[in-house]
Every structure is written in structure tokens, then in C-alpha cells.
Amino acid sequence: MLYNGGAIKNGIKESELRVESASIGLNIAKERIQLNVLMGYLDVLLKEELSESAKSILKITTDQMKQTRVLIDAGLEAESEMYKLKAQRASQELDVIRAESDLEMALLKLKQEMFFPDERHLTIISPKLIEEQIGTLDVESFDYIMDLAYKTSLEVKQSEVDIESSIYGQKKMKGLFLPKVSLNAENVTNYSSAQNTIRQVATGNKITMDPSPIGFLESNPEQVVYSLPYETDEYEIKDGYSLGKQWNDNMYQNVNLRVNIPIFNGFKNKAQSQKSKIATDKLEVERQKVEITLRNVLKQAYLDAKAAHKAHQSAKQELSSSQYNMDMAQKLFNNGKGSFVDFQVAQQKVFIANSNLIQSKYNYIFKRKILDFYMTHEIIL
The missing domain is CATH 1.20.1600.10 (Outer membrane efflux proteins (OEP))
Structure with missing residues (x-):
């Protein structure tokens, strides 16, 4: 306040x-x-x-x-x-x-x-x-x-x-x-034990995916159609999601100013x-x-x-x-x-x-x- x-x-x-x-x-x-x-x-x-x-x-x-x-x-x-x-x-x-x-x-x-x-x-x-x-x-x-x-x-x-x-x-x-007039600030995070398992985690790197078959030509079923090469995020497999890591990853801050004017x-x-x-x-x-x-x-x-x-x-x-x-x-x-x-x-x-x-x-x-x-x-x- x-x-x-x-x-x-x-x-x-x-x-x-x-x-x-x-x-x-x-x-x-x-x-x-x-x-x-x-x-x-x-x-x-x-x-x-x-x-x-x-x-x-x-x-x-x-x-x-x-x-x-x-x-x-x-x-x-x-x-x-x-x-x-x-x-x-x-x-x-x-x-x-x-x-x-x-x-x-x-x-x-x-x-x-x-x-x-x-x-x-x-x-x-x-x-x-x-x-x-x-x-x-x-x-x-x-x-x-x-x-x-x-x-x-x-x-x-x-x-x-x-x-x-x-x-x-x-x-x-x-x-x-x-x-x-009141000022409010909050710092929020969370943790879930259900998340503390084997998981995929993005490494922050990009990798190029090779063309892969996606179908065939209708006029020539023997002709295979391939996708174009593309970049995507690289992931790695990790064992568990610790308390400290979850708190840090889920941190959220908020600040607000409130004015209350009595009228009736x-x-x-x-x-x-x-x-x-x-x-x-x-x-x-x-x-x-x-x-x-x-x-x-x-x-x-x-x-x-x-x-x-x-x-x-x-x-x-x-x-x-x-x-x-x-x-x-x-x-x-x-x-x-x-x-x-x-x-x-x-x-x-x-x-x-x-x-x-x-x-x-x-x-x-x-x-x-x-x-x-x-x-x-x-x-x-």
C-alpha cells in the first residue's frame, strides 16, 4: 500500500x-x-x-x-x-x-x-x-x-x-x-514430481534432416517422392528433471500498480x-x-x-x-x-x-x- x-x-x-x-x-x-x-x-x-x-x-x-x-x-x-x-x-x-x-x-x-x-x-x-x-x-x-x-x-x-x-x-x-494506491510484485515458479523422468531436452543447436520419402507419383506409382532437406532443433535424452532446474526454468515475474478511487x-x-x-x-x-x-x-x-x-x-x-x-x-x-x-x-x-x-x-x-x-x-x- x-x-x-x-x-x-x-x-x-x-x-x-x-x-x-x-x-x-x-x-x-x-x-x-x-x-x-x-x-x-x-x-x-x-x-x-x-x-x-x-x-x-x-x-x-x-x-x-x-x-x-x-x-x-x-x-x-x-x-x-x-x-x-x-x-x-x-x-x-x-x-x-x-x-x-x-x-x-x-x-x-x-x-x-x-x-x-x-x-x-x-x-x-x-x-x-x-x-x-x-x-x-x-x-x-x-x-x-x-x-x-x-x-x-x-x-x-x-x-x-x-x-x-x-x-x-x-x-x-x-x-x-x-x-x-497500491503496488504489487510477484515472483512465481513451480515444480512437478511427474516431470522428474527421462525426457528430451533441446540442446540449442540446429541439425539438417536428410530427405525422406513422403509418397509416390499417382501417374507412376513406382516413382518415390522425397521431402526437401530442412533444419530442426537438436534434442538430447536426459535422466530426470531436478527441483532446482524446474524452479529456474519456470520462473515468472510480475509487477502491477493499482489505483482504487471510491465513488459510491x-x-x-x-x-x-x-x-x-x-x-x-x-x-x-x-x-x-x-x-x-x-x-x-x-x-x-x-x-x-x-x-x-x-x-x-x-x-x-x-x-x-x-x-x-x-x-x-x-x-x-x-x-x-x-x-x-x-x-x-x-x-x-x-x-x-x-x-x-x-x-x-x-x-x-x-x-x-x-x-x-x-x-x-x-x-x-
Whole structure:
């Protein structure tokens, strides 16, 4: 093919860009797996801390029961107080069982996200999350985040590559309306095993044939008529006709130039060209949707990170106040000046406040890492 309106060249470029788009799609799938694993990993850490929190509250009650037994034996507390503590410990033991069950489910989900065999043990190593770093909000301006995320977004890159590929597809379709020029050359020979036998072969020399009788005179049958002397090709007998000799003797060459000018084909080319243009327009709309979606996701993540930071700060203050109230209630209860109900309520508030703090911490970490991931496409804890 000497010329076909650039259809082959543009078709190759279109296919190369499709391969690039598929490669980007693979990386997008990998990133989604990374985010899912991150979410599962942080959920396991969250459930571990909630489990430890439930166990610590249970330990406080167990220790309180030992101290209350001493007071009862000394006649300073009624036996009924021990039954109240036992009921509270039973409730807290149920909280521990639920927390451990939640942890096991979180581990199972993480294994599934990692395609890790369920029956195999998975050791979770907790990162060193410095509380001072968690307690500070170092979030860049939204415009800065959006600009960086747009430049590095694989979804945006893929949409741009798809559009470029479609444009080359349009150029390929335009080549259908142009003449095509092609050059063809062939070199042909053959061989037959049937020819590989004894044969007569011309030597290239001429020989003179002697007169030979060809008839007689009608008026005198005894008078013989002879032919005139003549020249003819000289032949010789040869044994076989080899492959190489046959190929050389039967060689044939041919060269032709062809020009194909499209005139009319039922508007098929026109329809294909229009479909290609529509496909490009649709991809352009999809690119705009990708940009809008990216902006919305980032805006939501940005606001969530700020809200999560505020919630974490508030949860710290709530835990500090609840811890102080519980310590005071415990002292009063141990000295016989406070009621068990007040101590129980204070202890429950500490448990709830501590759970809120743990959840707000991991919620903020995840929201913050989402922003970091969109900017750097890396996950570092």
C-alpha cells in the first residue's frame, strides 16, 4: 500500500492509544484495590482499639469488684453493691465479645480485599500514629488540592487518551473517502514430481534432416517422392528433471500498480465517519463528567477531613471531662460518699467518649489519606 489516505497510520495510532487507555484502566483498578485495602486496614485498627477499650473498662469493673469485696467484708458496703457490679461486669463482658466479633469480621473483610486465604493467619502491624500529628490540621487550600489532583488523576488522563484515540479513529474514517494506491510484485515458479523422468531436452543447436520419402507419383506409382532437406532443433535424452532446474526454468515475474478511487458504496463510509464523530463527542462529555465527579469527590473529602478534625478535637475534650468525672465518682463511691449508679453512669460515659475518640481518630486519618492519595497517588501511614 503506497497511499490510502492515512487510514493505516491513523488506525495504528488509534490502537496504540487504546492500549495506553487499557493500561491506565489497569492502574485505576489497582488504585481502587489500594484504597479498599487502606479502608479495611484502618477498620481493623479501629476495631482493635475499640476491643482494647472495652477490655480496659471491664478491667476497671473487675478491680472495683475486688475493692468492693474488701469493703463488704469490712462491713462498710452492703452485699447488694456486689450484685450491681456483677451485673455491670456481665454487660461489659458482652461488649468485649461484640468488639472481638467486630474485629474478626474486619479482619475477614481485609483478607478478602487482599485476596488473602481466610484460613491463613494475618498479622496486623499498627503504624506509629503520633497523637500530636493527628491533632493538627495541615490541609492545603482546596484549589491547590484540586489543581494537583487534576494533573495526576488517572481517570482524567484516561479520558483524554480515549478522546485522542477517537480523533485518530475519525482521521482513519476520513481515509475511506480518498483514493488508494497500491503496488504489487510477484515472483512465481513451480515444480512437478511427474516431470522428474527421462525426457528430451533441446540442446540449442540446429541439425539438417536428410530427405525422406513422403509418397509416390499417382501417374507412376513406382516413382518415390522425397521431402526437401530442412533444419530442426537438436534434442538430447536426459535422466530426470531436478527441483532446482524446474524452479529456474519456470520462473515468472510480475509487477502491477493499482489505483482504487471510491465513488459510491451506499453511504457506508459517510455513516461510519458520522458514528466516529459522535463517539468523540460522547467521550468529550464523559471527560467533563469525570472532571465534575473528581471535583465533587475532592470537595466532599476536603470538607469531611475538616469536619473529622473538629470531631476529633471535640472527642478529646469529651473524653478528658468524662475521665475526670469518672475518677471523682469512683473516689466518692470507694469512700462511701457516692452512689453506685453515679459511678456506673460516669464509667459508661467514659466508655462512650473513648469509643467516639477512637472512631473520630481513624475517621480523620482516612479522610486525610484520601486527600493525600488524590494528590500523590501514594499511601503512607
